[in-house]
Amino acid sequence: xxxxxxxxxxxxxxxxxxxxIAEWTHLHEGEAHMHEADAHEAHGAVxxxxxAGKRWETDEPLRLGMQRIRDAAAQQQGVALAxxxxxxxxxxIANCKLDSKADAALHGIIGQLLTGADMxxxxxxxxxxxxxxxxxxxxxxDYFNHPGWQR
Numbered sequence: 687x688x689x690x691x692x693x694x695x696x697x698x699x700x701x702x703x704x705x706x707i708a709e710w711t712h713l714h715e716g717e718a719h720m721h722e723a724d725a726h727e728a729h730g731a732v733x734x735x736x737x738a739g740k741r742w743e744t745d746e747p748l749r750l751g752m753q754r755i756r757d758a759a760a761q762q763q764g765v766a767l768a769x770x771x772x773x774x775x776x777x778x779i780a781n782c783k784l785d786s787k788a789d790a791a792l793h794g795i796i797g798q799l800l801t802g803a804d805m806x807x808x809x810x811x812x813x814x815x816x817x818x819x820x821x822x823x824x825x826x827x828d829y830f831n832h833p834g835w836q837r
Contacts, residue, residue: 764810
């Protein structure tokens with residue numbers, strides 16, 4: 687074997703290893719995403735509770751993020767709505783500062799939003815995904831005091 691053949695073999699092996707790692711990472715991330723979607727679906731099934739019979743107070747980030755999702759649901763469909771919904775849920779998670787019990791109730795709403803968004807990401811024509819998002823938006827004012835929110 688000459689020097690050129692060794693270099694080619696080493697290069698091919700290196701590419702194979704890198705490609706294998708990339709494929710494993712992609713599969714692993716997909717698996718983690720599936721677990722995340724399953725977890726959000728479970729949150730959506732959680733029994734949400736009121737605050738001693740009253741709606742939970744909201745903070746500005748919650749109102750802003752939910753309004754953005756609502757606006758998107760009125761104007762967007764499919765992948766665009768899924769993307770906006772996921773972005774705004776990330777915004778809610780990063781910025782909302784709610785009481786722990788209010789946060790637990792919000793997880794039921796978030797679970798439905800993310801499940802619907804995942805369905806729309808996989809199938810932009812998913813009526814079930816759209817319905818999950820609409821249902822979450824319809825339920826939101828039953829549990830959260832969002833001034834100006836009308837159905």
